[in-house]
Amino acid sequence: MDTEASMAPSTTTRSRALATEAVHAGRDDLAALGLHAPPIDLSTTYPSYDSRGEAERIDSFAATGARLDGPPVYARLDNPTTARFETALARLEGTASAVAFASGMAALTAVLLVRASMGLRHVVAVRPLYGCSDHLLGAGLLGTEVTWTDPAGIADAIRPDTGLVMVETPANPTLAEVDIRSVAHSCGSVPLLVDNTFATPVLQRPVEHGARIVLHSATKYLGGHGDVMGGVVACDEEFAARLRQVRFATGGVLHPMAGYLLLRGLATLPVRVRAASASAAELSRRLAADPRIARVHYPELGGAMVSFEIFGDPHRVIAAVRLITPAVSLGSVDSLIQHPASISHRIVDEGDRQASGVGDRLLRMSVGLEDVEDLWADLCQALSSEEPLRQDFSDSPARTAAETVPKSRPAGR
Numbered sequence: 106m107d108t109e110a111s112m113a114p115s116t117t118t119r120s121r122a123l124a125t126e127a128v129h130a131g132r133d134d135l136a137a138l139g140l141h142a143p144p145i146d147l148s149t150t151y152p153s154y155d156s157r158g159e160a161e162r163i164d165s166f167a168a169t170g171a172r173l174d175g176p177p178v179y180a181r182l183d184n185p186t187t188a189r190f191e192t193a194l195a196r197l198e199g200t201a202s203a204v205a206f207a208s209g210m211a212a213l214t215a216v217l218l219v220r221a222s223m224g225l226r227h228v229v230a231v232r233p234l235y236g237c238s239d240h241l242l243g244a245g246l247l248g249t250e251v252t253w254t255d256p257a258g259i260a261d262a263i264r265p266d267t268g269l270v271m272v273e274t275p276a277n278p279t280l281a282e283v284d285i286r287s288v289a290h291s292c293g294s295v296p297l298l299v300d301n302t303f304a305t306p307v308l309q310r311p312v313e314h315g316a317r318i319v320l321h322s323a324t325k326y327l328g329g330h331g332d333v334m335g336g337v338v339a340c341d342e343e344f345a346a347r348l349r350q351v352r353f354a355t356g357g358v359l360h361p362m363a364g365y366l367l368l369r370g371l372a373t374l375p376v377r378v379r380a381a382s383a384s385a386a387e388l389s390r391r392l393a394a395d396p397r398i399a400r401v402h403y404p405e406l407g408g409a410m411v412s413f414e415i416f417g418d419p420h421r422v423i424a425a426v427r428l429i430t431p432a433v434s435l436g437s438v439d440s441l442i443q444h445p446a447s448i449s450h451r452i453v454d455e456g457d458r459q460a461s462g463v464g465d466r467l468l469r470m471s472v473g474l475e476d477v478e479d480l481w482a483d484l485c486q487a488l489s490s491e492e493p494l495r496q497d498f499s500d501s502p503a504r505t506a507a508e509t510v511p512k513s514r515p516a517g518r
C-alpha cells in the first residue's frame with residue numbers, strides 16, 4: 106500500500122503529495138473567489154463587444170492550440186469548469202497538461218487524429234486492449250494501420266510512419282502487465298501511450314517511467330460513482346495543444362457538469378482506490394484457493410480489478426449475483442461483474458480475443474467499497490448457483506424476479 110511518503114514525485118512537476126493534490130488541485134483560486142465548491146460554468150458562448158480582439162484570440166488558438174487568456178469564446182474551445190478537472194488530473198499524473206473529452210474513446214480518437222494529421226498513421230499496439238480500443242485500431246476507422254505485437258516485438262514493429270505505441274497496463278480484461286520503462290525504451294522517439302484507466306495515478310504514473318501520453322476513461326475510477334462519462338489525456342503541453350485543436354475541430358468535448366463531477370471524484374480517488382484494492386487483493390486470494398476457480402488474474406501492481414476463469418458456466422454466475430451488479434464498466438463505489446467475451450470485448454474478432462487471453466470462461470470483476478465479507482458471500486453463492494440460465498426459461502414470462510433467486514442465496518442479502 107502506498108504511503109504519502111512513498112508517493113513523493115520523482116520529477117519536479119508535483120510538489121505536494123498525491124492525496125493532497127487529489128483534494129486541492131484545480132481549486133487553488135477558490136478562496137480568492139470567495140468560494141468553497143467550484144463554480145459550474147454552463148455557457149456555450151461568451152459575450153464580447155470587441156470583435157477584432159475575438160478574431161485575434163481565435164487566430165491564436167488556431168495557430169497554437171494554447172488555452173486562451175480570458176473567456177473561451179465558445180464552449181468547444183474550452184470550459185473553465187472542465188479546465189479545473191484537467192489541471193487536477195495533470196497534477197496527479199505528473200504532466201504539464203491534460204485535455205478532457207466526452208469519453209475515453211473520444212480521447213483515444215483525438216490522439217490518433219493528432220498523429221495521423223502529421224502523416225504518422227501507423228500504430229504499434231500490445232493486446233489485450235479494451236475491446237473498443239482494439240476495434241478502433243484494428244478496423245482502421247480513422248485511416249490508421251495497426252501492427253499487433255508483444256512487448257518484446259515493439260522495436261522491430263516500429264516503421265518510419267509509426268506515430269504511436271499503445272499499451273494498457275494492467276490490461277483490460279486480463280490484468281496483464283507490461284514493464285512501462287522497458288517498453289518506453291523500445292519506442293525510441295515514438296511516443297508511448299499508456300492507458301492508465303485500471304491503475305489510476307494512485308498506483309502508477311506512467312510518465313515517470315518514460316511514457317509520453319497517459320489515457321484514461323474518466324468514466325471509471327476518476328469519476329468513481331458510475332454517473333459520469335468522460336475521457337482525458339495527460340501529456341506535455343506541446344501534445345496537449347494539438348489535442349485541443351483536434352477537440353475544437355471534431356467536437357468531442359466534455360460537458361461542464363461532467364467536468365465538475367470528475368473534479369469531485371478526484372478528491373476521493375486515493376481513498377477509494379486503496380480501500381477497493383485491499384478488498385480486491387483479499388478476494389483474489391480467496392478465489393485462488395477455491396476449487397471452482399481455474400485461474401485468477403490479479404496484478405502485481407495491485408488495484409481494484411480481479412479477473413478469474415471458472416470451471417463452470419460464466420453466464421450462470423452473471424445471472425446469480427445479487428449484491429454485485431452484473432454490468433459492464435468499472436471503477437464505481439459499487440462492485441460490478443461482467444463477461445468480457447459477451448460485452449466489453451464482444452467486438453473483437455473471436456480468434457484475436459482468444460489469442461490475447463480473453464477466453465470464454467473469463468469473468469471480470471470491479472471491486473467496490475462494500476464490506477469484503479458481503480462481497481465474498483455473494484460471489485460464493487453465485488459460483489455455487491444451481492439456477493437455470495435465464496434463456497432456459499425465457500419462454501416463461503410469468504416467472505417473477507423472486508423465483509430467480511438461487512437456492513443457495515444467503516438470507517437477507
Ligand code: MET
Nearest residue numbers: 235277433434435448449
Ligand atoms: C461498452 S463495453 C465496455 C465499457 C468499459 N470500457 C469496460 O471495459 O467495461
